[in-house]
Amino acid sequence: MLQKKEHPKEKPGLHPRNKHRTRYNFKELIRSSPALAPFVRLNDYEDESIDFANAEAVMLLNKALLKQYYGVDYWSIPPGYLCPPIPGRADYIHYIADLLGSYNNGVIPTGPQIKCLDIGVGANCIYPIIGNKEYGWSFVGSDIEPVAIQSAANIIETNARLKGKVELRLQPNSKDIFRGVIRTGEHFDLTICNPPFHASWEEAQAGTLRKLSNLKGKRITKATLNFGGKNKELWCEGGEEKFVQKMITQSKLMASSCFWFSTLIAKSSHLKSVYSALKKVEAVDVRTIPMNQGNKVSRIVAWTYVNR
Ligand SMILES: C[S@@+](CC[C@H](N)C(=O)[O-])C[C@H]1O[C@@H](n2cnc3c(N)ncnc32)[C@H](O)[C@@H]1O
Numbered sequence: 271m272l273q274k275k276e277h278p279k280e281k282p283g284l285h286p287r288n289k290h291r292t293r294y295n296f297k298e299l300i301r302s303s304p305a306l307a308p309f310v311r312l313n314d315y316e317d318e319s320i321d322f323a324n325a326e327a328v329m330l331l332n333k334a335l336l337k338q339y340y341g342v343d344y345w346s347i348p349p350g351y352l353c354p355p356i357p358g359r360a361d362y363i364h365y366i367a368d369l370l371g372s373y374n375n376g377v378i379p380t381g382p383q384i385k386c387l388d389i390g391v392g393a394n395c396i397y398p399i400i401g402n403k404e405y406g407w408s409f410v411g412s413d414i415e416p417v418a419i420q421s422a423a424n425i426i427e428t429n430a431r432l433k434g435k436v437e438l439r440l441q442p443n444s445k446d447i448f449r450g451v452i453r454t455g456e457h458f459d460l461t462i463c464n465p466p467f468h469a470s471w472e473e474a475q476a477g478t479l480r481k482l483s484n485l486k487g488k489r490i491t492k493a494t495l496n497f498g499g500k501n502k503e504l505w506c507e508g509g510e511e512k513f514v515q516k517m518i519t520q521s522k523l524m525a526s527s528c529f530w531f532s533t534l535i536a537k538s539s540h541l542k543s544v545y546s547a548l549k550k551v552e553a554v555d556v557r558t559i560p561m562n563q564g565n566k567v568s569r570i571v572a573w574t575y576v577n578r
Contacts, residue, residue, distance in 0.1 A: 281357070283562030285364040287404075289339050290357035293317070294331070303334035323482055328353050340403040344428040348421055351393040352503045358563045359396045359464075360404075362570060365559045366462060366532055367405055369572055373529075379459070382408040382435065387528070389447055389463035389517070390414075391438065392503055393421035397462055398436040409436045410458075412451040414444045415502060444506075447517045448524045456527060463517065463533040466502060469509035477504070511540045515547045518573070522551040525575035532572035541571070548573050 280291045296310045296318040306320075309327035313319040320327040329347075335356050336342040347353065371378035384407040388397045391411025398409035413419050419438050426432045439451050452458070468474040506513050514533050521531045535544060541558070548556050553573035560569045 281564055283564050284357055285361045285561075287364045288357060288360050290335075290360060294319075294335075299331070299334040299338060302338050303330065306330045306334045325353070332356060336399065340399050341431050342399055342425070342429050345394075345399075345425055346421075347393045348417060351418070351421065354392075354394050354396045355563070356396070356400075358561070358566065358568075360400050361561050361563065362462065362464070362534060363397065363400045363404055365561060365570055366460060366530075366572065369530060369532075369557060369559065370460065373578060378405065380405045380407070382406060384408070384460070385410070385458045387412065387448075387452070387458045387461040389451075389461060389533075390465065390503075391418065391422050392464075393418040395422035395425045395436065397464075398422075399425070399432065401462075402432065402435045407460075410439060410451070411436060412439045412441045414441045416440060418503070444502075445516070447520045448527070449520065452524055452527050458528040459530070461521075461528055461531045465510050465513040465517070465533060466504055466506040467510045467536055468505035469507065469512075471505055473509070474504040510536060511543055514540065514544055514571075518544070518547040518551055518553075521573070522575070529576055530572050530574050532570055534568060535571050536568050538567075538569070541569075544571055 282291075284291045296306070300307045300310065306327075309320045309324065309330055310318050311320070320331055322328060332353055333345050336345045339356075367378045370384070384405065386398075386401055386407045386409050388401075388409055388411045391398065391409075391413050393415075395411060398411055401407045401409060411419075411422055413422070419440050422436075422438050426436050426438070441447075442450050448461075468477055508515075514535065517531070517533060521528070535541060545556070548571075553575060554577050555574050557572045558569055559572065560567070
């Protein structure tokens with residue numbers, strides 16, 4: 271057994287308003303979600319934790335966090351679909367809220383009149399859940415996967431506080447990002463996106479095995495279903511880089527339908543081609559917002575065609 275290690279009280283990399291800056295309080299989580307109890311155990315540092323390589327444990331932790339912090343009593347996703355790390359998803363929402371605030375005399379705009387389009391809402395519906403709870407924004411969530419849309423619809427239907435706040439739209443053409451989703455005359459304050467990262471199913475599978483091996487501290491050759499990847503959540507032709515380029519090119523055609531377009535960029539080496547695409551479409555303002563979730567560094571890139 272390792273010696274009890276002193277942990278910092280806060281995860282300073284997370285956004286100051288992120289509710290997950292402190293270590294998870296498992297006693298509190300178990301009180302509201304008793305099903306989590308059998309999965310909580312002391313880790314090598316004698317801190318309460320779960321085995322993050324155990325799909326069921328991660329799922330139950332997410333359910334507990336969503337219940338405790340976001341008022342979502344019922345949350346489930348089909349087997350094999352992406353179980354999102356909630357602190358990182360919350361960071362995107364808070365940082366992008368700051369961006370909106372910086373164009374609103376320093377005041378973050380809140381309430382349902384702020385309309386946000388989540389490109390690739392996924393089966394987990396995570397960004398609308400967090401964005402609606404934290405800032406009261408209303409959401410349209412799009413996806414190309416009928417199963418994802420159905421699952422997100424189920425989450426909205428079973429939680430009274432989400433009803434009427436999140437609308438879901440199936441994107442009929444996987445080559446399109448905005449067309450087929452944004453309606454004539456419709457206006458959004460913001461679009462957000464966590465794009466499919468990998469360029470093929472095999473690459474996504476290898477990524478999952480790498481993640482599991484890191485968590486287990488030994489080489490894993492067969493993935494369980496906990497991090498998803500069975501469907502097209504984690505991969506698309508050309509991966510993140512091509513997906514975002516397509517998004518940027520197509521955003522120009524929707525320049526007057528949205529104030530800020532934005533996307534997560536997981537890999538810094540993709541930034542060069544992202545900036546070059548943004549130059550081509552003549553975005554008038556481009557922001558790169560770094561995020562640091564401790565074990566993972568990423569960034570949001572946001573752009574607008576509106577001169578203010
Ligand atoms: C990495 S997942 C993100 C899911 C969820 N937003 C999250 O952060 O956990 C990417 C999502 O984009 C969807 N997707 C892929 N191409 C799309 C497109 N052209 N339009 C809308 N969604 C798309 C996938 O089906 C998948 O659900």
